[in-house]
Amino acid sequence: MMDYDVIVIGAGPGGMTAAMYAARANLKVAMLDRGVYGGQMNNTDDIENYPGYQSIKGPELGERMYETATNAGVEFVYGDVQEVTIDEQQTKHIRTDSDDFTTKVVIIATGSTNRKLGVLGEEKYSGKGISYCAVCDGAFFKNKDVTVVGGGDSAISEGLYLANITKNVNVVHRRDELRAQKVLQNRAFANDKMAFTWHAGVTEIMGDDQHVTGVRMLDNQTGEEKVINTSGVFIYVGNVPNSQMFKKLNITDEAGWIMTDTEMATSIPGIYAVGDVRQKKLRQITTAVGDGGIAGQNAFEYIERLNYEATIKQ
Structure with missing residues (x-):
């Protein structure tokens, strides 16, 4: 069993920032993730709203954040967290699919995943024409017609990316106006390869034995x-939190988002949450980084209090 001062679960922008702050405070820090560091940045082509960069590729920004964290002393460990428990001494025990860990502080940074439409054909044609990541799969649709479902930042930015590869992009949105940032909307409306279907929802994804051939829509x-x-069909209709492994801790709301105060603290002392897994309004790289800085500093202060209390008892 490996013991740390702080374990960050998740290696997206919030997790890497939290880990870096804690490590710079001379704490022993591990960052656990079941996949490649960077989180959803790895699925993002151009990031244009991160301070200091006019534009930067998502994977490149992730690489730079990772280097900053590891140079500060953070250990990166692969592991799929199964459960977090707490003993009578308030030590946190983390069980993964391969190892067990103990730590004084847990910072949850597991993010969220794309919400599914839940319509007929979605499961059948997943990976056969249905995607939730244009950067990952756009090249398979070169010079073909594709459909983007959604009207937020992700839908429109990924639609613009697809417009550079595909023949045409049809954006299907349930409202009569987009929710994306105005700068993205202006680019999309000016792109002659992008069309828009308003007041519509996809009710079925159709296809043959091999791949998607069409979508059925209903005008609402x-x-x-x-x-x-x-x-x-590229689907961008929101996100669901990756918080199932923390359900027994009773720190989530009914939808699964982890509840924290402004200091990123949950209702359990020594457990914090940052980034997209939190119950919050704006889920962006910048807000995840801000969350991470706060949590990393508060982890240090929490451990300082523990050490002081232990000294007083002696």
Whole structure:
């Protein structure tokens, strides 16, 4: 069993920042992740709203954050966390699929994953024309017609990315206006390869034995159904928190988002949460980094209090 002062679960921007701050305070810090560091930045082509960069590729920004964290002394460990428990001494025990760890502080930075539409054909054609990541799969649809479902920043920025590769991009949105940033909207409306279907929701993803061939849509104002041909469907309709492994701790709301105060502290002393897994309004790289800095500093102060209390008892 490996023992640390701080274990950060998740290696996205919030997790890497928290780990870096804690390590710079001369704490023994491990950062656990079941995949490649960087989180959803690895699925993002151009990042244009991170201070200091006019534009930077998502994986490049992730690499730079990782180097900063590890240079500060953070240990990166692969592991899929199964459960977190707490003993009578308030030591946190983390069980992964391969190892067990103990720590004084846990910082949860597990992020969120793409929400599914939950419509007929989505499961059947997943990986056969359905994608949740244009950067990952866009190249498979070169010079083909594709459909993007959603109207937020992710939908429109990924739609613009696809417009550089595909023949045409049809954005299907349930409202009559987009929710994306105005700068993204302006680019999308000016792109002659992008079209928009308003007041519509996808009710079925259709295909043959091999791949997607079309989508069935329902106009939510007129009730009219329409089928359009498409070779790919890219879905961006929100996110769900990656918090299932923390359910027994009773620190989440009904939807699974982890509840914290402004100091990133949960209701359990020594457990903090940062980034997209938190119950919050704005989920961006910048807000995750801010969360991480606060949690990393508070982890240090929490451990300082523990050490002081231990000294007083002696």
